[in-house]
Amino acid sequence: MTQEFTTTETLDVRGENCPMPVVKTKQAIDDLASGDVLEVLATDPGSESDLGGWADSTDGVSLLEQGETEMDGETVYTHYVRTE
Amino acid sequence: MSTDSDTPDDGGPSQTRAELQARVEELESRLSDVEADTADDSDKMSIIATKGTLDMAYPPLILASTAAAFGYDVTVFHTFWGLDILHEERSKNLKLSSVGNPNMPVPNVVGALPGMDRVTTSMMERKIDDNDTATIEELIETSLDMGVEFQACQMTIDLMDYDEDDFYDGVTTGVGAATAIQDMAEADIQLLV
Secondary structure, rough: OOOOOOEEEEEOOOOOOOOHHHHHHHHHOOOOOOOOOOEEOOOOHHHHHHHHHHHHHOOEEEEEEEEEEEEOOOOEEEEEEEEO | OOOOOOOOOOOHHHHHHHHHHHHHHHHHHHHHHHHHHHHHHOOOHHHHHHHHHHHHHHHHHHHHHHHOOHHHHHHHHEEEHHHHOEEOOHHOOOOOOOOOOOOOOHHHHOOOOOOOHHHHHHHHHHHHOOOOOHHHHHEEEEEEEHOOEEEEEEHHHOOOOOOOOEOOOOEEEEOOHHHHHHHHHHEEEEOOO
C-alpha cells in the first residue's frame, strides 16, 4: 500500500474502547491545522466502522485510508484522517 | 363540473403571467429565508437521563460524547436517579442491581440476598477495569471538555435533598421540564434513557 500523504500527528488509542477512539480523534483533529493528516492507532475492532462513520458524517474531515497491522503482538487498526 | 377550465381567467393571459411571476418571487424569497434558517442551525441532540444504575449511566454519556465528536450541540437533562450520574461523589459509587435482570449470572432469589448488589457491582467494575472501558467520571469530564451541556433537574435536586455544589463543575442547575422540552423541540435527535 502506497501512502500518498504524510502523517502530521499520531494518536495512540490502543487499549481504549468505545467511545474513546472517536472522541479522542475529534479532540486531536481540533488541534490540527487545515490539510494535516492524523494517524490513529486503535485496538478496538469497532473503531473501523465507528471512525469511518464519523469521518463520513462530520464536516471538515476526510478519511484517507484504513488498515490493519500487527504491532507488539496484537492487531492494530490504523486510520488516516485529513482535516480540510 | 365546469367544462371550460382551459379558458384563461377574466384578466387574460398577461395578468396570469404577472400573478405567476409574483408567486415565484414570493416563493423564492421564502425559500431563501428557510435556507438561511437551516444554515444557521447546527445539529442538535437532546437526551433525557433518568436512570442511575452503573449500567444505565453509560449509554447517555457514550452517546453524548460521540455526538459531540460529530459536531452536535448536545444537552443531557438529568432527572430522578439520572441525577446521580452528575453527583460528583455518588457517580463514583453507582451500583448494579443483582435482581430484575434475567441476564445476570445469579438467579433472582440469590440476587435478593443482602449484599448481592455489592457483589455484582464489583464484578462489573472489575470487568470495566479489565476491558479498559472508560469510567463514568472520565466520560463526564471528556463530555464537558467537548462542550456537552449537562443539566440537573431542579425539582429532583430539591426532592433528593442535593446541593448545587454536589455536582461536577460545569453542570447547569436551576432548570426544569420546560427547558428540556425546548431543547427537544429544537433537536434533531431526542432520546429518553
